[in-house]
Each structure stands twice: as structure tokens, then as C-alpha cells.
Amino acid sequence: MIKSKPFLLENELPWEPLNEGVSRQILGYNVELMMVKVSFEAGAIGALHSHPHSQTSYVASGRFEVEIDGLKRILAAGDGYFIAPDLVHGVKCLEAGVLVDSFSPIREDFLE
Amino acid sequence: MIKSKPFLLENELPWEPLNEGVSRQILGYNVELMMVKVSFEAGAIGALHSHPHSQTSYVASGRFEVEIDGLKRILAAGDGYFIAPDLVHGVKCLEAGVLVDSFSPIREDFLE
Numbered sequence: 349m350i351k352s353k354p355f356l357l358e359n360e361l362p363w364e365p366l367n368e369g370v371s372r373q374i375l376g377y378n379v380e381l382m383m384v385k386v387s388f389e390a391g392a393i394g395a396l397h398s399h400p401h402s403q404t405s406y407v408a409s410g411r412f413e414v415e416i417d418g419l420k421r422i423l424a425a426g427d428g429y430f431i432a433p434d435l436v437h438g439v440k441c442l443e444a445g446v447l448v449d450s451f452s453p454i455r456e457d458f459l460e
Numbered sequence: 461m462i463k464s465k466p467f468l469l470e471n472e473l474p475w476e477p478l479n480e481g482v483s484r485q486i487l488g489y490n491v492e493l494m495m496v497k498v499s500f501e502a503g504a505i506g507a508l509h510s511h512p513h514s515q516t517s518y519v520a521s522g523r524f525e526v527e528i529d530g531l532k533r534i535l536a537a538g539d540g541y542f543i544a545p546d547l548v549h550g551v552k553c554l555e556a557g558v559l560v561d562s563f564s565p566i567r568e569d570f571l572e
Contacts, residue, residue, distance in 0.1 A: 375517035376542025383516035404488035404495035426470035430488025450562035
């Protein structure tokens with residue numbers, strides 16, 4: 349069965365560069381749940397996209413303009429958002445920071 | 461269908477007191493996924509327990525001794541952990557902070 353280790357230390361896990369100014373660190377997962385940390389530099393973009401997975405996200409630090417299904421809102425550390433399956437969403441980073449995304453089921457594409 | 465609003469602002473959502481020094485703020489959810497913020501004062505305890513839900517957690521701030529299935533580790537901001545279904549787990553808060561827990565499926569007991 350596919351699953352992560354129980355303890356996930358920031359200094360022991362790899363960072364994967366994505367598009368410019370964006371990198372990802374995979375935290376815990378099994379087949380039904382996956383948590384992922386995504387770091388953004390100021391001005392970096394998470395382009396509009398959609399997926400059949402449910403997603404919840406937590407703003408751990410920084411400030412982001414978040415767009416979900418055509419609605420935009422500025423969110424800061426301590427805020428969160430929820431994306432129902434197949435809704436188009438994206439972010440623009442206003443101040444450098446970290447988002448913590450959780451998905452159900454697992455994003456198998458992230459492990460390839 | 462049960463689900464949260466898309467945008468979840470810390471200042472607009474209620475905090476629910478749990479046991480001493482621990483309070484909870486529910487963030488995004490639908491039937492298959494739920495994200496919850498839990499705030500701990502130093503010395504506060506998340507007692508050992510288990511549930512059939514998969515869980516991943518992110519240490520947003522503070523320092524915690526985390527026990528999973530008999531193994532203990534000290535985790536700090538930026539670290540995370542994964543709890544497979546039915547594993548006994550708990551935390552002891554060493555320095556005041558916040559955990560962000562995600563569950564699959566939803567913790568319906570949290571909405572009652």
C-alpha cells in the first residue's frame with residue numbers, strides 16, 4: 349500500500365521546483381489523502397487549473413490573491429480555502445509565503 | 461451536499477474550545493476531505509486516541525511532541541506528520557502553536 353512515513357521533517361524532505369518562483373514539498377499521504385507544502389516567491393503564479401480531487405488549502409505565511417470558480421479574494425496567514433472537485437482555481441502570490449494544500453484522493457501525478 | 465464556503469477567513473470563523481488550552485477552527489470541507497486548525501497553549505495535550513479517518517497534519521507554528529503508534533518525535537514549524545487509519549496518536553505542546561489537520565473522509569463528529 350502506498351503511504352508516506354509518519355514523521356515528515358522539513359529539513360529531510362526534498363523540494364521540487366515547479367514553475368518560476370514556485371516549489372513543492374510533499375508531506376504525508378496515503379491513497380485517500382495527501383498534504384503538500386508549496387512555497388511561492390512574491391509575484392509567482394499558480395496558473396488557473398482544475399482537477400477532480402477535493403482540495404483544502406491553508407495560508408501558512410505570505411499573502412495571496414486566490415481565484416476559485418471566477419471569484420477572487422485576498423488571503424493572508426491563518427486563512428484557508430476549499431475547492432470542490434473540478435472547480436477552476438489559481439493563485440497569485442502578493443507577498444512571499446507558503447500554502448499547505450490537502451487533496452482527496454491522493455495526487456498520484458505528484459509522485460510520478 | 462455538505463460543504464464549506466470557498467474562502468475561509470480566520471477572523472470570520474468561530475473558535476471552539478476543546479480541552480484545556482486547546483481550541484479548534486474548522487476550515488474547508490466536503491464529504492471526502494476536511495481541514496481543521498487547532499491552537500494549543502504551551503503544556504496543552506491532545507490525548508492519545510484513534511479514528512478510522514486518514515490524517516495528515518502540518519505544524520504551522522510552535523513545537524510539539526507527537527506520538528504515533530508508540531513512536532515519539534519532536535516537530536516544529538514547517539514539519540508534518542501522517543496518521544494511517546486507526547493508529548493511536550496524540551500530541552503534547554512544548555511551545556504554544558498551531559496544527560493544521562486534514563482528514564479523509566470528513567470528521568462528521570466535528571460538525572455536530
